[in-house]
Amino acid sequence: MQKRLIGLTGGIATGKSTVANYLAESYNLPILDSDIYAREAVAVGSAILKKINQKYGDDILLPDNSLNRQKLGEIVFESQIERLWIESLIHPYVRDRFNQEMAKISSDTLVLVIPLLFEVGLTNLVTETWVVSCSQEQQLKRLMQRNNLTLEQAQARINSQMPLSEKVKLADVVFDNSQSVEMLLKLVNIVMDKTKL
Numbered sequence: 001m002q003k004r005l006i007g008l009t010g011g012i013a014t015g016k017s018t019v020a021n022y023l024a025e026s027y028n029l030p031i032l033d034s035d036i037y038a039r040e041a042v043a044v045g046s047a048i049l050k051k052i053n054q055k056y057g058d059d060i061l062l063p064d065n066s067l068n069r070q071k072l073g074e075i076v077f078e079s080q081i082e083r084l085w086i087e088s089l090i091h092p093y094v095r096d097r098f099n100q101e102m103a104k105i106s107s108d109t110l111v112l113v114i115p116l117l118f119e120v121g122l123t124n125l126v127t128e129t130w131v132v133s134c135s136q137e138q139q140l141k142r143l144m145q146r147n148n149l150t151l152e153q154a155q156a157r158i159n160s161q162m163p164l165s166e167k168v169k170l171a172d173v174v175f176d177n178s179q180s181v182e183m184l185l186k187l188v189n190i191v192m193d194k195t196k197l
């Protein structure tokens with residue numbers, strides 16, 4: 001039987017992790033998360049971190065030699081050229097890690113959390129696409145609060161992604177996370193009930 005591979009995406013800070021954590025806890029579904037692999041890619045001692053260090057100097061590292069993510073974030077979300085360079089290093093690694101981990105999991109249903117699912121064209125990895133959405137105002141507010149960003153920094157991160165309205169159009173299933181987390185999780189229950197195989 002064809003495995004059910006759910007590609008969970010959305011805008012930055014719209015609620016993907018909230019949905020993924022709930023699917024893991026309440027439905028016992030295995031979750032693979034591209035942000036985790038992207039962090040693995042730049043681990044201390046990795047070839048990719050060395051390249052980043054060579055390009056941006058020692059200021060891009062923290063005292064323990066790990067990546068200063070805040071500093072790299074300021075660079076890549078301000079410049080498309082820098083972002084494309086980082087992506088060209090990290091995305092092939094992330095794709096390989098997905099393939100490796102997917103091969104190990106025997107469960108019928110699997111969730112792949114991929115913020116850039118549509119931007120990077122990874123939809124061929126999944127059998128259905130879920131988008132978590134919310135209003136622009138809420139997205140900005142949640143992002144600024146969670147990452148302690150200014151309005152300009154948060155807006156730059158949002159602008160670096162495909163507009164949420166376009167992701168909504170491309171999705172098989174859309175979750176409107178404009179209200180409470182409880183409401184979001186209720187929507188997840190409804191979709192899980194309806195799509196039970």
Ligand SMILES: CC(C)(COP(=O)(O)OP(=O)(O)OC[C@H]1O[C@@H](n2cnc3c(N)ncnc32)[C@H](O)[C@@H]1O)[C@@H](O)C(=O)NCCC(=O)NCCS
Pocket residue numbers: 011012013034035038069070072073076083086087090091094115116157160161
């Ligand atoms: C720039 C970095 C160091 C900032 O790290 P930080 O800890 O602040 O953010 P984190 O990694 O937790 O990402 C948070 C969110 O930012 C968004 N985001 C990350 N990278 C990108 C990108 N290249 N383009 C658009 N949005 C992005 C995603 O929605 C992601 O969920 C980091 O995001 C990164 O390494 N990005 C490049 C790799 C990448 O494209 N990752 C996306 C998943 S493959």
Ligand SMILES: Nc1ncnc2c1ncn2[C@@H]1O[C@H](COP(=O)(O)OP(=O)(O)OP(=O)(O)O)[C@@H](O)[C@H]1O
Pocket residue numbers: 010011012013014015016017018019035115142143146177178179180181182184
């Ligand atoms: N319905 C909601 N009401 C209020 N806050 C919420 C709601 N849903 C999520 N949040 C908060 O918004 C922030 C973003 O949520 P979450 O981390 O799930 O988003 P994400 O899409 O996984 O983000 P990222 O793209 O950065 O990985 C978190 O601080 C979370 O607690």
